[in-house]
Amino acid sequence: MTHVRATHDAVCPEISPLDCEEEDIPDHIHDQSLTLLRMEPRFSAGLGKGFLISVAIPVDVKIAGIKYSLMDGTPYEPSYGGLHHRNEDLFGIGDIRLQVAAYRMIPGTPIVIGARVGLTLPTGKTEDNPFTAAEDSEQHQHLQFGGGTVDPTVGLELIVRGKRVSERGPKIGMVGKISGRFPLYENPKGYQGPISLNAALGPMFRMPEPADSLQFMTLLTASWMSAERWDGELGENSGLGTVGAGLGMSWNITPKLSLSGMLSFRLYERAEGAQFTQPISGTLGISGFFGKPKER
Numbered sequence: 001m002t003h004v005r006a007t008h009d010a011v012c013p014e015i016s017p018l019d020c021e022e023e024d025i026p027d028h029i030h031d032q033s034l035t036l037l038r039m040e041p042r043f044s045a046g047l048g049k050g051f052l053i054s055v056a057i058p059v060d061v062k063i064a065g066i067k068y069s070l071m072d073g074t075p076y077e078p079s080y081g082g083l084h085h086r087n088e089d090l091f092g093i094g095d096i097r098l099q100v101a102a103y104r105m106i107p108g109t110p111i112v113i114g115a116r117v118g119l120t121l122p123t124g125k126t127e128d129n130p131f132t133a134a135e136d137s138e139q140h141q142h143l144q145f146g147g148g149t150v151d152p153t154v155g156l157e158l159i160v161r162g163k164r165v166s167e168r169g170p171k172i173g174m175v176g177k178i179s180g181r182f183p184l185y186e187n188p189k190g191y192q193g194p195i196s197l198n199a200a201l202g203p204m205f206r207m208p209e210p211a212d213s214l215q216f217m218t219l220l221t222a223s224w225m226s227a228e229r230w231d232g233e234l235g236e237n238s239g240l241g242t243v244g245a246g247l248g249m250s251w252n253i254t255p256k257l258s259l260s261g262m263l264s265f266r267l268y269e270r271a272e273g274a275q276f277t278q279p280i281s282g283t284l285g286i287s288g289f290f291g292k293p294k295e296r
Contacts, residue, residue, distance in 0.1 A: 004276035058094035148187025237273030
C-alpha cells in the first residue's frame with residue numbers, strides 16, 4: 001500500500017488553452033492525492049536442478065483525489081475541473097510478469113547466486129497521450145495500469161546464508177539484489193515506458209530458538225527510472241532517482257506457510273518536474289508451498 005501527494009501551480013494558458021481564452025482564470029494550485037493498493041498473486045513451479053518458473057498477476061486499485069485552491073490558500077473550483085484530475089477509484093489488472101530463475105550454491109561457501117530473466121505482458125490498460133489532449137483542452141487520464149508493450153526483465157541475487165556469531169545470538173546473513181525492466185519500443189498509442197532499475201542490500205537476522213521461525217532484515221535501497229516517452233518526445237514530470245531504507249520481517253508459520261511484510265522509507269529523491277512524493281510504503285505477503293508426492 002502506498003499513499004502519495006503532489007502539489008503544483010496551475011496557470012494560463014497551459015492549464016487549459018480553450019478555457020483560458022474564454023475566461024480569466026486566476027493562478028491557483030492543484031493538490032493531488034493518490035492511494036495505491038496492489039494484490040499480486042504469484043505462482044512458482046520448480047523445474048529441478050535449481051531452476052524455477054514463475055508468473056505474477058498484479059491487481060491494482062488506484063484511489064485519486066484532487067483539491068483546488070488559490071495561491072493564498074482560499075478554496076477554489078475551476079470551471080475546467082475534471083479535465084486533468086478527478087476524484088475517482090480505478091481498478092484493473094497490471095502487466096503480467098513471467099520469469100525463469102536459476103539458483104546455485106558456491107561449493108564450500110554459504111553463498112547462493114541467483115539469476116532471473118523474463119518478460120512483462122501488455123495486459124494492463126493504457127491511455128492515449130494525455131499531453132496532446134491537454135493542449136486541446138480535452139479530458140484525459142494520466143493513470144495507466146500497464147505499458148502496452150512486451151518488456152524484457154532481468155535480475156541478479158546474492159544470498160549469504162546466516163551464521164551464528166554467538167551461542168545464543170541470531171544467525172546473521174546477507175542479501176543483495178538488482179533488477180531491471182527495459183521497454184524497447186512504443187505501444188500503439190505512442191507511449192514508451194521508462195527503463196527502471198532497482199537494487200537492495202542488507203543483513204538478515206534469523207532468531208535463535210524458540211523464535212527461530214522469525215527472520216528480520218534491514219535494507220538499503222536505490223532505484224532509478226528514466227523519463228517516459230510519448231510519440232517520441234520526453235514525457236513531462238517523469239524521470240526519478242531515489243535512495244531509501246527498508247525494514248522487513250518474515251514468519252514461517254509452518255514449514256509450508258509463511259507471512260512476510262516490509263516497510264520502505266524514501267530518504268532521498270531526485271525527480272524531474274512535479275511528481276508524487278512517497279515518504280513511506282508498505283507490503284504484506286503470504287506464501288505457501290505445495291509439494292508433489294514422490295512416486296514410490
